Amino acid sequence: MKKIFWLILGVWMGGIIELKAVPLQTADSSVLAAFWDYARMQNLAHLPVNERIPLIGTFFLGKPYQSGTLEKGSQEELIVDLREFDCVTFLENTLALAFLERYDAAAVPLFLDNLKKIRYRNGKIEGYTSRLHYSSDWLYEMQRQGFLEDVTRECGGIHFPIDVFFMTKNACRYPAFEKDSLLIFQMEQIETAIGKRKYFYIPKKDIGKIQEKIQEGDIVLLTTDIKGLDTSHVGIAVKKGEKTYLLHASSSAGKVVLSALPLSEYMEKIPSQTGIMLGRVR
Incomplete structure (x- = not known):
C-alpha cells in the first residue's frame, strides 16, 4: 500500500494565507x-537557471515514460509524479526545480508553487x-509570466500560422x-485565442544552419x-560542441533519454515534425 504525505502549502493572497493540501507519495x-x-x-x-535546466533533466535520465499521469483524479488538481514522465511533465518538473532559490527540503512548497504556475x-x-x-499556448503563458522568452524569431524563425482544433474535434x-x-x-475559445496570436518557427531544413544560435538549456x-x-x-537543448541534442522523455525509447543524434538528424527520421520553436530563460 502506497503511503501519501499531505504537504500544507501556504499561498499569500491579499495578505491572507490560503492553505491547500497537496498529496506527495512516499516515492516522490x-x-x-x-x-x-x-x-x-x-x-x-x-x-544560472539556464545551466541548471539540463543538469536537472539529466538527474531524471532513465526514468520511465508514462502518458496520462495527469488524468488520474476525478477533478483537476495539482498532481506530482517524479517517478515517470511524458515529454510535457518531464519539462514541467525540470523547470519547476530549476527556478528554485534553494535546494533542500524547505524548498518543497516553492517547487509545488512553481509547478502550478508552469x-x-x-x-x-x-x-x-x-x-x-x-x-x-504554454510558451505564450511562460513568456507572459516571465519564466521564458520566445526567442524563435530572433534565432531565424519565420511566420508560423497556427490553427489548433485537435482537442475539440477529438473530444x-x-x-x-x-x-x-x-x-x-x-476549449474552443482557447483554441480561437491561440489562432489569433502571431507565432514563429524554424523549419526543420534550417535547423542545421542556425544551430549556433541555440543555447544550452533552451526549451x-x-x-x-x-x-x-x-x-x-x-x-531541452543540450550542446555538444556546436551540435544540439535533445534531452526528453521519449515514448519510443520508453524513458528519459538524450538523443543519440543531433536535433536536426533526429527530426529527419520523423516526417510529421516540421520544425522547432524555442523558449529561453533570460
Missing part, C-alpha cells in the same frame, strides 16, 4: 530527497481547461470532455503537420 518524497543531494553536489543554487494558466487551477494543453479522446461537455466550448518545442495540432513533442 524519496526522489526529492535524492535530488537535494544531487543539487548540492552539482552546486545548482549557484548556477502547468496552469495564470498559475491558477480553475478546472481542466486552465491547464495549458497546447504547447504554443471523445478526452475523458474530461465526456464528463462535462461545457468544457468543449471553453525546444517540435512543431508538427498533424492537422489541428501546433506541436507534437518538447524537450
Whole structure:
C-alpha cells in the first residue's frame, strides 16, 4: 500500500494565507530527497537557471515514460509524479526545480508553487481547461509570466500560422470532455485565442544552419503537420560542441533519454515534425 504525505502549502493572497493540501507519495518524497543531494553536489543554487535546466533533466535520465499521469483524479488538481514522465511533465518538473532559490527540503512548497504556475494558466487551477494543453499556448503563458522568452524569431524563425482544433474535434479522446461537455466550448475559445496570436518557427531544413544560435538549456518545442495540432513533442537543448541534442522523455525509447543524434538528424527520421520553436530563460 502506497503511503501519501499531505504537504500544507501556504499561498499569500491579499495578505491572507490560503492553505491547500497537496498529496506527495512516499516515492516522490524519496526522489526529492535524492535530488537535494544531487543539487548540492552539482552546486545548482549557484548556477544560472539556464545551466541548471539540463543538469536537472539529466538527474531524471532513465526514468520511465508514462502518458496520462495527469488524468488520474476525478477533478483537476495539482498532481506530482517524479517517478515517470511524458515529454510535457518531464519539462514541467525540470523547470519547476530549476527556478528554485534553494535546494533542500524547505524548498518543497516553492517547487509545488512553481509547478502550478508552469502547468496552469495564470498559475491558477480553475478546472481542466486552465491547464495549458497546447504547447504554443504554454510558451505564450511562460513568456507572459516571465519564466521564458520566445526567442524563435530572433534565432531565424519565420511566420508560423497556427490553427489548433485537435482537442475539440477529438473530444471523445478526452475523458474530461465526456464528463462535462461545457468544457468543449471553453476549449474552443482557447483554441480561437491561440489562432489569433502571431507565432514563429524554424523549419526543420534550417535547423542545421542556425544551430549556433541555440543555447544550452533552451526549451525546444517540435512543431508538427498533424492537422489541428501546433506541436507534437518538447524537450531541452543540450550542446555538444556546436551540435544540439535533445534531452526528453521519449515514448519510443520508453524513458528519459538524450538523443543519440543531433536535433536536426533526429527530426529527419520523423516526417510529421516540421520544425522547432524555442523558449529561453533570460
